[in-house]
Amino acid sequence: MSRLEVNNLLEVNNLLEVNNLRVDLPVEAGTLHAVRGIDFHVERGEMLCLVGESGCGKSMTSLALMGLLPRKARLTADRLQFDGIDLTTLPERRRSDLRGARMSMIFQEPMTALNPAYTLGNQLCEGLIRHRGVSRREARDRALYLLERVGISAAKDRLEQYPHQLSGGLRQRVMIAMALMCEPDLIIADEPTTALDVTIQAQILRLLRELQQEFGTAVIFITHDLGVVARIADRVAVMYAGEMIESAPTPALYANPAHPYTRGLLSCIPAPGKTPPGSRLQAIPGVVPSLVGSVEGCAFRNRCPQAQPACERTPPLMSLPGDHRARCHYADRPVPAPLQPEMSS
Amino acid sequence: MKAQSTAEMVGSRPSSRISNASSTPETSQSPNPALELCGLSKSFTLGGGLFKRGRTLGAVNDVSLRIPRGQVMGLVGESGCGKSTLAKMLLGLTSPTEGDVLVDGEPLRGADQKALARHIQPIFQDPYSSLNPRKRIAQIVGLPLRVHGIGTAREQATRVAETLDVVGLPRRAAEQFPGQLSGGQRQRVAIARALIMRPDIVICDEPTSALDVSVQAQILNLLLDLKTEFGLTYLFISHDLAVVEHLVDRVAVMYLGRIVEEGSREQIFSAPRHPYTQALLDSALTPEPGLGVPDIGLGDAMPDPSNPPSGCAFHPRCPKAQAICQQTRPRLEEFRGGNARVACHLA
Ligand SMILES: Nc1ncnc2c1ncn2[C@@H]1O[C@H](COP(=O)(O)OP(=O)(O)O)[C@@H](O)[C@H]1O
Ligand SMILES: Nc1ncnc2c1ncn2[C@@H]1O[C@H](COP(=O)(O)OP(=O)(O)O)[C@@H](O)[C@H]1O
Ligand code: SF4
Ligand SMILES: [Mg+2]
Ligand SMILES: [Mg+2]
Secondary structure, three states: HHHHHHHHHHHHHHHHEEEEEEEEEEEEEEEEEEEEEEEEEEOOOEEEEEOOOOOOHHHHHHHHHHHHOOOOOOOEEEEEEOOOEOOOOHHHHHHHHHHHHHHEEOOOHHHHHHOOOOOOHHHHHHHHHHHHOOOOHHHHHHHHHHHHHHHOOHHHHOOOOHHHOOHHHHHHHHHHHHHHHHOOEEEEOOOOOOOOHHHHHHHHHHHHHHHHHOOOOOEEEEEHHHHHHHHHHOOEEEEEEOEEEEEEHHHHHHHOOOHHHHHHHOOOOOOOOOOOOOOOOOOOOOOOOOOEOOOOOOOOOOOOOOOOHHHHOOOOEEEEEEEEEEOOOOOOOOOOOOOOOOEOO | OOOOHHHHHHHHOOOOOOOOOOOOOOOOOOOOOOOOEEEEEEEEEEOOOOOOOOEEEEEEEEEEEOOOOOOOEEOOOOOOOOHHHHHHHHHOOOOEEEEEEOOOEOOOOOOHHHHHHHHHHHHHOOOOOOOOOOOOHHHHHHHHHHHOOOHHHHHHHHHHHHHHOOOOOOOHHHHOOOOOOOOHHHHHHHHHHOOOOOOOOEEEEEEOOOOOOOHHHHHHHHHHHHHHHHHHEEEOOOOOOHHHHOOOOEEEEOOOOEEEEEHHHHHHHHHOOOHHHOOOOOOOOOEEEEEEEOOOOOOOOOOOOOOOOOOOOOOOOOOOOOOHHHHHOOEEEEEEEOOEEEEEOOO
16 A cells, blocks of 8 residues: 555544554663653654653653664554654664654763764764665755755864764754754754754754755654743743643644643743842742653643642543643633742842 | 851851951951952963973953942853952962952952961852852861861850751751752752951852852852851852842853953943953843844854964954954953943954
């Protein structure tokens, strides 16, 4: 059956469909449920930001999608479909082809993905030659074109250089070029600018957003930074303790966050012009629950300012108007009035 | 958590002079700033050998700065610009190549370690690596007292318990190991260890950079409380401009080892004059959807600190650079009646 037929059969419109994805890791104390039954999708050509604090399962989710989970990890899903292709049953060989040709990944630390022993030219061209069967010369032309597009001057000389000869910002530009070599449908970028200085981060983000829109590439952008999300995302999905607790188009998430955790995250960063300098910030008390063993009821309830007895039951993923979903019993209730920020002195 | 004033629990304010004359800020309104840096420089020699002269890297160059008592001075700039090297000189962890540090008007040079420790204490970024994993929290927090032989074992134990209260750690944490605590709790331990010597001045080097935002808010609240409670003076190093704007009274902006602009919070955040300060502020992505990512027009031609650009070190990246910028280094000139300084030919 051709891909087109499969698409028609299932009426797949979204590039990626994920239902009830779970990732379990055996650890000394039992089983660590790193990803606990998440549902989401990625539309063609959109920038979806996955946001959440460290340890909430963002990287495990991205590795699950790429088929790069640690060997000991166990993945299950009701549905894990990339452009109509069932990823859960795909043989590793075809999976690897897909990874090179149609999905690519950008990591936080480019050195983990770059081989220090090969020139940038070799590494840029390798995938295209292997997956698309183009000539070395064609591959080199595309590499030169993309290096220029990502703002690297003297691109020809760069092809002969080794990764360690570049600064962190330049390396991340090379990674973007490399991710675009095969014209993939999906790029997963896991905290690609977290290690960079703010001025470099701004330039890399602007570039990534421009190219993503120009080439119509879908991007899953993973970050913990709600400032970054606001500026680049079409849609946002918020993760907490291995669950996806809210998703919405970007403007809606910031204007009407429906989950208490999202509201907490947004109010604990000082907002210039809004938070009076020196005033107390609204912290989220407590810590994330352990992901080893099962979590009863709402995973956020011990830290939630709005928790009720009902929260001991697992909250449903509630649908709100405008493609907005939140996993909270009270997601559709009006938001309680915010506490007045008190001055500290 | 606070039944009585925490200041009372920890004791009277520390002496404000290197000599051990005891005084409180109410009685001694010293005209001196709490901390003054005079032409401070630090250079490192790279790759020298027996017959080969190494190259010199000027990590900090001719930095002069006054931090008034009870104020928070923010220090911002990209990684590698010399912030941590500056902090280490203030803490006596590395000695300046040139220049002096004055604490309440008296030079730090030659002051003994104990006197220094009573005045200036650090809080570092990484609460994971800065705490000894094999020591219990009580030992970690009490270590400075033991090192400097302050108090009897009993007095030390009491002081540790009081200090854990002050930073909001449960008493049972005293018997735990760092590995048993969360990141936020470990940073509270680091703060307790800094406070136990009752310093006047705390050097915070990226104190919340390794923490999640929800925990960061708790730690920032704590730092603000402690400042009011104990009349502390902070040098607050951070790359997060929203946090800096929230916390500080004044800001110094560093580029390649030099201060390029310094002024009050209002001046720096609402009327920055140096093109680098302007670019830094533009790069700070506040959570406002719809604004997109601005084009800051800097390029990422990061300079090599061992071979800094001529003239204004920022000129290769500066969108406003003129011929003179390449030739002559701009002086750090005062404006606003000496209340602010900027080093730019075109500012
Ligand atoms: N190789 C591993 N073995 C066991 N547990 C892991 C491993 N990698 C990550 N984890 C755990 O899985 C959870 C999710 O991790 P991760 O997806 O890396 O979070 P994030 O990227 O959101 O910071 C965390 O609790 C983490 O400690
Ligand atoms: N011990 C050292 N030996 C040689 N160079 C050093 C040493 N410590 C710091 N440097 C260099 O000094 C410069 C400033 O470093 P640092 O003070 O750590 O910057 P920041 O804290 O602003 O990131 C950098 O170029 C760094 O590589
Ligand atoms: S379900 Fe309950 S505990 Fe969970 S976020 Fe909603 S109100 Fe809070
Ligand atoms: Mg991660
Ligand atoms: Mg540093």
